[in-house]
Amino acid sequence: xxxxxxxxxxxxxxxxxxxxxxxxxxxxxxxxxxxxxxxxxxxxxxxxxxxxxxxxxxxxxxxxxxxxxxxxxxxxxxxxxxxxxxxxxxxxxxxxxxxxxxxxxxxxxxxxxxxxxxxxxxxxxxxxxxxxxxxxxxxxxxxxxxxxxxxxxxxxxxxxxxxxxxxxxxxxxxxxxxxxxxxxxxxxxxxxxxxxxxxxxxxxxxxxxxxxxxxxxxxxxxxxxxxxxxxxxxxxxxxxxxxxxxxxxxx
Amino acid sequence: xxxxxxxxxxxxxxxxxxxxxxxxxxxxxxxxxxxxxxxxxxxxxxxxxxxxxxxxxxxxxxxxxxxxxxxxxxxxxxxxxxxxxxxxxxxxxxxxxxxxxxxxxxxxxxxxxxxxxxxxxxxxxxxxxxxxxxxxxxxxxxxxxxxxxxxxxxxxxxxxxxxxxxxxxxxxxxxxxxxxxxxxxxxxxxxxxxxxxxxxxxxxxxxxxxxxxxxxxxxxxxxxxxxxxxxxxxxxxxxxxxxxxxxxxxxxxxxxxxxxxxxxxxxxxxxxxxxxxxxxxxxxxxxxxxxxxxxxxxxxxxxxxxxxxxxxxxxxxxxxxxxxxxxxxxxxxxxxxxxxxxxxxxxxxxxxxxxxxxxxxxxxxxxxxxxxxxxxxxxxxxxxxxxxxxxxxxxxxxxxxxxxxxxxxxxxxxxxxxxxxxxxxxxx
Numbered sequence: 001x002x003x004x005x006x007x008x009x010x011x012x013x014x015x016x017x018x019x020x021x022x023x024x025x026x027x028x029x030x031x032x033x034x035x036x037x038x039x040x041x042x043x044x045x046x047x048x049x050x051x052x053x054x055x056x057x058x059x060x061x062x063x064x065x066x067x068x069x070x071x072x073x074x075x076x077x078x079x080x081x082x083x084x085x086x087x088x089x090x091x092x093x094x095x096x097x098x099x100x101x102x103x104x105x106x107x108x109x110x111x112x113x114x115x116x117x118x119x120x121x122x123x124x125x126x127x128x129x130x131x132x133x134x135x136x137x138x139x140x141x142x143x144x145x146x147x148x149x150x151x152x153x154x155x156x157x158x159x160x161x162x163x164x165x166x167x168x169x170x171x172x173x174x175x176x177x178x179x180x181x182x183x184x185x186x187x188x189x190x191x192x193x194x195x196x197x198x199x200x201x202x203x204x205x206x207x208x209x210x211x212x213x214x215x216x217x218x219x220x221x222x223x224x225x226x227x228x229x230x231x232x233x234x235x236x237x238x239x240x241x242x243x244x245x246x247x248x249x250x251x
Numbered sequence: 252x253x254x255x256x257x258x259x260x261x262x263x264x265x266x267x268x269x270x271x272x273x274x275x276x277x278x279x280x281x282x283x284x285x286x287x288x289x290x291x292x293x294x295x296x297x298x299x300x301x302x303x304x305x306x307x308x309x310x311x312x313x314x315x316x317x318x319x320x321x322x323x324x325x326x327x328x329x330x331x332x333x334x335x336x337x338x339x340x341x342x343x344x345x346x347x348x349x350x351x352x353x354x355x356x357x358x359x360x361x362x363x364x365x366x367x368x369x370x371x372x373x374x375x376x377x378x379x380x381x382x383x384x385x386x387x388x389x390x391x392x393x394x395x396x397x398x399x400x401x402x403x404x405x406x407x408x409x410x411x412x413x414x415x416x417x418x419x420x421x422x423x424x425x426x427x428x429x430x431x432x433x434x435x436x437x438x439x440x441x442x443x444x445x446x447x448x449x450x451x452x453x454x455x456x457x458x459x460x461x462x463x464x465x466x467x468x469x470x471x472x473x474x475x476x477x478x479x480x481x482x483x484x485x486x487x488x489x490x491x492x493x494x495x496x497x498x499x500x501x502x503x504x505x506x507x508x509x510x511x512x513x514x515x516x517x518x519x520x521x522x523x524x525x526x527x528x529x530x531x532x533x534x535x536x537x538x539x540x541x542x543x544x545x546x547x548x549x550x551x552x553x554x555x556x557x558x559x560x561x562x563x564x565x566x567x568x569x570x571x572x573x574x575x576x577x578x579x580x581x582x583x584x585x586x587x588x589x590x591x592x593x594x595x596x597x598x599x600x601x602x603x604x605x606x607x608x609x610x611x612x613x614x615x616x617x618x619x620x621x622x623x624x625x626x627x628x629x630x631x632x633x634x635x636x637x638x639x640x641x642x643x644x645x646x647x648x649x650x651x652x653x654x655x656x657x658x659x660x661x662x663x664x665x666x667x668x669x670x671x672x673x674x675x676x677x678x679x
Contacts, residue, residue, distance in 0.1 A: 015393070019390070066595075069596075080596070081293075083293075084594075084596060084597060084598050085293070085298035085299065085598065086293045086298060086299060087299075087596060087597065088299070089596065089597050092594070092595070092596065092597045093595050094592050094593060094594050094595065094597070094599050095592070095593040095594075095595070096587050096590045096591070096592055096593075097590065097591040097592075097593060098589075098590055098591075099589075099590075099591055100589075108587075110586070119436065122378050122379065123378075123379045123380065123381060124376055124379055124381075125370075125371050125375070125376055125379045125381035125382040125385070126366075126370040126371055126373075126374040126375075126376065126382075127374045127376045128370075128374075143366070143370060143374065144362070144363065144366075145361050145362065145363050145366045145367050145370050145371065146292075146361045146362015146363045146366075147357075147360075147361055147362075147367075147381060148302035148303060148362070149379070149381050149431075151299075151302045152302070152303065152435060152437070152440075152580070153435060153436075154584075155436045155437070155584050156584060156586060157300065157583060157584045157586070160299060161292075161299060161302055161362065162291070162362075163291055163292045163293035163297070163298070163299070164291045164293040165291055179291035179292070179293075179362070180288075180291065180292065180361075180362030180363045181362055181363060182362075236586050237436075237584075237585070237586065240436050
């Protein structure tokens with residue numbers, strides 16, 4: 001065998017082997033699996049018997065109050081960088097105005113809807129976005145490549161991306177966010193895992209407003225299950241089949 | 252007749268100057284990308300609501316140009332148009348480089364470039380088009396390489412099969428890329444038509460690129476190319492453009508006809524920078540003007556006008572790629588239909604996207620790099636034929652007026668001549 005033939009054969013074998021291995025990898029890839037490492041401070045593993053959901057009562061929410069937004073920012077180190085183009089908001093408040101004048105202006109809180117069929121997780125090329133057993137959609141910031149396909153696929157404009165890094169680091173219990181990866185509200189999964197309420201809910205309760213509640217959808221007697229059953233509720237873009245888990249009262 | 256292929260000398264001062272300029276621009280582009288990767292993507296013109304910008308526009312533009320080039324290379328191998336065989340090598344080489352450019356554009360657009368070359372291959376997600384497409388892109392480049400090798404070593408039995416494979420692969424690659432945009436729950440993205448119109452526009456732009464490239468290369472290296480060959484490519488181009496125009500009308504008619512889609516359709520057509528790009532770029536530059544030039548009896552027989560029409564198409568399809576990506580993002584998701592959404596701290600409603608200087612330098616860097624590699628390839632590989640002419644002995648007996656001078660008089664369509672039996676140098 002001369003050198004030319006040797007190179008040809010080895011090259012062919014390497015190419016063939018590589019593509020076969022890749023094909024097997026592609027075909028046997030499973031649905032996203034949560035990584036072993038839990039967020040800092042986690043006490044219990046996410047439970048598959050619970051399914052977290054949120055109810056937002058817009059009739060109780062005060063138009064000029066931003067307690068939940070501020071609490072989220074402090075808890076999750078989501079500090080504004082001073083320019084609306086790149087200011088990340090895991091939870092944000094918008095005014096919905098009816099141009100025809102038939103209805104009053106509504107002040108609506110928008111956040112990740114923690115869909116049961118999350119389009120963001122479906123399109124993530126590296127399975128960095130996945131749904132936990134308890135239904136919370138999480139981004140693994142160490143795996144995300146920052147392609148931003150999830151932002152395109154999200155029908156709620158709720159996926160965020162850290163364009164710019166902020167030096168502020170209010171909550172030292174959680175890691176600082178670095179630029180270049182996708183992110184979104186996690187329902188404060190790290191707090192739910194240690195049986196605490198999400199920061200926004202806690203802030204709202206502290207003011208005795210009670211517009212926000214989080215609870216277990218699998219439990220028919222939980223606060224959210226009762227609120228959904230007793231009120232006229234709405235979810236955003238239910239027609240898309242994404243099964244969002246944020247319900248609105250008074251929308 | 253046997254086509255002889257010869258390397259380009261590459262000793263002229265112009266060639267060296269071109270290499271130096273392109274090399275310099277490529278270095279500048281990569282320096283810019285390094286800077287952005289350190290600073291964060293806010294240094295580009297993108298923002299939270301428009302997270303895909305110029306690099307994605309350029310990526311799908313290159314992917315399109317690549318498909319079209321490959322179609323030209325496949326004309327002899329797949330469609331039996333043997334007279335186009337002399338262009339096959341240049342076309343495949345260009346197709347390969349253009350896809351490399353597309354991958355580079357996508358790579359430099361990532362938030363974490365360091366992970367881009369590892370994670371998608373380690374953690375694939377078969378449900379994501381972004382996982383399926385990279386596999387298609389990489390295999391497409393490999394197929395192009397093997398195909399080019401078969402052409403260079405004159406393995407004519409292989410060439411036919413490889414040409415067919417490459418062509419089929421190109422259609423898969425481009426449909427997949429179109430689907431990234433079409434298969435989305437956003438009013439201006441959602442369209443099953445997009446993969447198809449994406450492929451057709453791709454073939455049009457690639458054919459236009461090959462016309463310009465072939466005429467320029469043969470003129471610059473003082474080699475002869477029959478006018479009829481270029482004019483024939485012009486006829487392929489005009490058929491593609493008719494299809495592009497048709498799909499364009501259907502797509503927009505759909506949005507204007509349905510009440511629920513009308514507001515989005517009107518936004519797409521008549522507002523912002525993209526509205527101007529749609530009418531000026533897509534409708535005028537890519538469709539109307541070239542179609543007039545390629546159908547009008549006087550201009551369709553002039554190489555000069557056909558080249559001009561091709562330049563218009565190349566510019567127009569770039570605008571087409573822009574209106575695929577950007578307007579669907581500047582318009583917000585339809586969370587509250589019919590309502591006006593006002594943000595307190597966040598950007599709501601219709602937002603802007605303006606291409607930043609940094610992004611332009613990055614894009615020029617990629618373009619220059621593949622230009623640089625293209626020029627090197629011309630010198631290193633036997634890509635260019637010494638001449639490209641229609642040389643069909645049987646036809647010249649039957650139609651003597653064609654053998655003497657290359658300028659067609661419009662009596663007989665050269666396409667018909669190609670279907671006549673040829674003298675021995677058939678692709679397969």
